[in-house]
Amino acid sequence: MANTMLEVKDLSTKYVTRFNEGVYAVDRVSLKVEEGKSLGIAGESGCGKSTLALSLMGYYFPPLHYMNGDITINGNNISGLKAEDVRKTILGKEVAYIPQAAMNALNPTRKIIHFIEDVILEHEMYVTKKDIYGRAKKLFETLGLPPEVLQKYPVELSGGMKQRTVIAISVMLLPKVLIADEPSSALDVTSQKMVIKMLKHLMEAGFISSMIFITHELPLLYNVVDDIMVMYAGQIVEKGSSHEMVFDPIHPYSKGLMGSIIVPEKGLRDVKLTAIPGVPPNLKKPPAGCRFAERCRFVRPECRVTDVAMREAEHGRMYRCIIPEAELREAYAREEHKNG
Amino acid sequence: MDKEKKPYLSAKGVTKSFGFGRQKTVAVDNINLDLYEGEVISIVGESGSGKTTLSKVLLGLINQTSGDVYFQGVKRDISSQARKREYWKNIQAIFQDPFSSYNIFNKIDSVLLDCINMRGGVYFPREKKTEMMIEACSFVNLKFEELTNKYPFELSGGQMQRLMIARIFLLQPKILLADEPTSMIDACSRATILDELMHLRKEVGMTIIFITHDIGLAYYVSDNVYIMEKGRFVESGAADDVILRPKEPYTQRLINDVPKIYEEWDLSTV
Ligand SMILES: Nc1ncnc2c1ncn2[C@@H]1O[C@H](COP(=O)(O)OP(=O)(O)OP(=O)(O)O)[C@@H](O)[C@H]1O
Ligand SMILES: Nc1ncnc2c1ncn2[C@@H]1O[C@H](COP(=O)(O)OP(=O)(O)OP(=O)(O)O)[C@@H](O)[C@H]1O
Ligand SMILES: [Mg+2]
Ligand SMILES: [Mg+2]
Numbered sequence: 001m002a003n004t005m006l007e008v009k010d011l012s013t014k015y016v017t018r019f020n021e022g023v024y025a026v027d028r029v030s031l032k033v034e035e036g037k038s039l040g041i042a043g044e045s046g047c048g049k050s051t052l053a054l055s056l057m058g059y060y061f062p063p064l065h066y067m068n069g070d071i072t073i074n075g076n077n078i079s080g081l082k083a084e085d086v087r088k089t090i091l092g093k094e095v096a097y098i099p100q101a102a103m104n105a106l107n108p109t110r111k112i113i114h115f116i117e118d119v120i121l122e123h124e125m126y127v128t129k130k131d132i133y134g135r136a137k138k139l140f141e142t143l144g145l146p147p148e149v150l151q152k153y154p155v156e157l158s159g160g161m162k163q164r165t166v167i168a169i170s171v172m173l174l175p176k177v178l179i180a181d182e183p184s185s186a187l188d189v190t191s192q193k194m195v196i197k198m199l200k201h202l203m204e205a206g207f208i209s210s211m212i213f214i215t216h217e218l219p220l221l222y223n224v225v226d227d228i229m230v231m232y233a234g235q236i237v238e239k240g241s242s243h244e245m246v247f248d249p250i251h252p253y254s255k256g257l258m259g260s261i262i263v264p265e266k267g268l269r270d271v272k273l274t275a276i277p278g279v280p281p282n283l284k285k286p287p288a289g290c291r292f293a294e295r296c297r298f299v300r301p302e303c304r305v306t307d308v309a310m311r312e313a314e315h316g317r318m319y320r321c322i323i324p325e326a327e328l329r330e331a332y333a334r335e336e337h338k339n340g
Numbered sequence: 341m342d343k344e345k346k347p348y349l350s351a352k353g354v355t356k357s358f359g360f361g362r363q364k365t366v367a368v369d370n371i372n373l374d375l376y377e378g379e380v381i382s383i384v385g386e387s388g389s390g391k392t393t394l395s396k397v398l399l400g401l402i403n404q405t406s407g408d409v410y411f412q413g414v415k416r417d418i419s420s421q422a423r424k425r426e427y428w429k430n431i432q433a434i435f436q437d438p439f440s441s442y443n444i445f446n447k448i449d450s451v452l453l454d455c456i457n458m459r460g461g462v463y464f465p466r467e468k469k470t471e472m473m474i475e476a477c478s479f480v481n482l483k484f485e486e487l488t489n490k491y492p493f494e495l496s497g498g499q500m501q502r503l504m505i506a507r508i509f510l511l512q513p514k515i516l517l518a519d520e521p522t523s524m525i526d527a528c529s530r531a532t533i534l535d536e537l538m539h540l541r542k543e544v545g546m547t548i549i550f551i552t553h554d555i556g557l558a559y560y561v562s563d564n565v566y567i568m569e570k571g572r573f574v575e576s577g578a579a580d581d582v583i584l585r586p587k588e589p590y591t592q593r594l595i596n597d598v599p600k601i602y603e604e605w606d607l608s609t610v
Contacts, residue, residue, distance in 0.1 A: 043526075044526045045498045187387075189555070189597035190593065190597045193597045217527065217599070256528055260530065262527070262530075264558075264559040264598055265600060265601070268559060269579070274531065277532065279481050
């Protein structure tokens, strides 16, 4: 059995707004990432992907609040830790996090090497700048980045180079788990590919043991991660291997998501994309039953009444729907037949 | 396309440069383009290739350095504010950066109301106007009730892009120029929006120019695709030819670099 690097059980967190209202952005999420594995998180804008990333590092500061659940990182339960302690003992060392749009948030008046000094000095007291430079240079060379970048300012780098630099900095302390939130969405296709290649290299060369990759671009996820988890309105609605999730989704929402992929490959122009009409529920007051009920074409009266739990499907896959797997598959087959 | 017909919008030798001397950048370099009524085209190219600059020239937001733009067969005249306004009745845009596109002092309801008024709906009864706005929002997966009384800056990037597109459903322009219209919108909503937009196109015979580096989108929606590199079109033609059988190495590279699902995505090329 492989080691579990990160495990989260029934984690719920919320934002508390200026008007003292709760936004329940992460609701009873459970997940597990094993050594050597990568997990992708997909879902519509606003469904809680970034919030989940912050939440599962145990790093809480207002307006984000922990409600309940357990977080275990590399064998240590960190659920009760204060934000300050998480920052000192977990961030960067156990888990590194690359926030959405991180590359645009770099302080423009500082050189790249200064960001690296900050990262290292946060965790190591007796280390010289010369030492740091040496380590940084070595890492950059191993990762195929020109070491001259260390002496540059963020504005002097292209978007793609800046993003790869941010990734290199984040693995400086050799964290076990890397969480990358939309690391390539703002880049053109070629730069995006370079970023992906680098992330894969980090895994293969053992710089990091596990990775969580967040994006709404499914073709990208499919090419990067082992398993995919689909989120909808703060909850996980399905998880499985990336191949199963793309070619054989079970939950009606994942089915819709996978049916909306457009890739420049033969046949695309003849497929009818599945669009899902409607909008997700308000996370301030999530509905009582299934959160997807309002937009689901298979909705039944009982869907709106009781809370729907995750259930097991073939191959240890999990999905959140009251309709049995076989019935859903039959319905999809009928639809496909009808559409020719 | 029926080539006997006159092009609806044309660019002949359009060039736009910025700066002088050693600082000079030729962002758009001698571009020729014929766009026919009802046609949907995409202009695809990497970052900095000149797509947005070309679209601004076509829109008449900036003047070209040389060359001409023809509208309905006549040389376009936008020398006065009145003429510009006349031209803009026919051509509308969705801009790349949605944040810069709104007047921050205007509430969202008035953004949509203005569109109705511009199309001669000033004297419509209030209920009818509301109904139209609700419908336009539903086409882009937005809830009208959640938008009322808000200012544009209270929306997320994706919500703003949707609002920009909702305007198009009310304005129904002859020509739509959409610069990265769905870059901040997730795949699922993007499918809904594109389908609705293509539906509107059929219904009112709209001519559309998509500008994007999303090659999947370009392939899905367009009749013809133009590939732009360093201010020039290096390859153009029917979507199937250009995207499935690209001739130019630049086009081949762009298409190769898009993550694939049914084919191998080869990482060794970068
Ligand atoms: N500081 C905050 N205060 C209150 N609500 C917030 C705050 N930040 C985010 N939210 C809300 O929490 C929900 C989840 O947001 P989150 O940023 O996690 O979504 P996401 O899935 O990462 O979306 P995207 O794909 O657009 O990045 C959204 O409904 C959002 O409006
Ligand atoms: N106002 C300006 N002044 C000077 N140079 C400009 C100006 N606008 C654009 N450029 C330059 O013209 C070139 C083309 O820019 P443009 O914005 O048209 O590219 P694009 O293809 O739209 O790129 P992207 O995909 O990043 O949006 C770039 O080199 C850019 O730096
Ligand atoms: Mg996010
Ligand atoms: Mg542009």
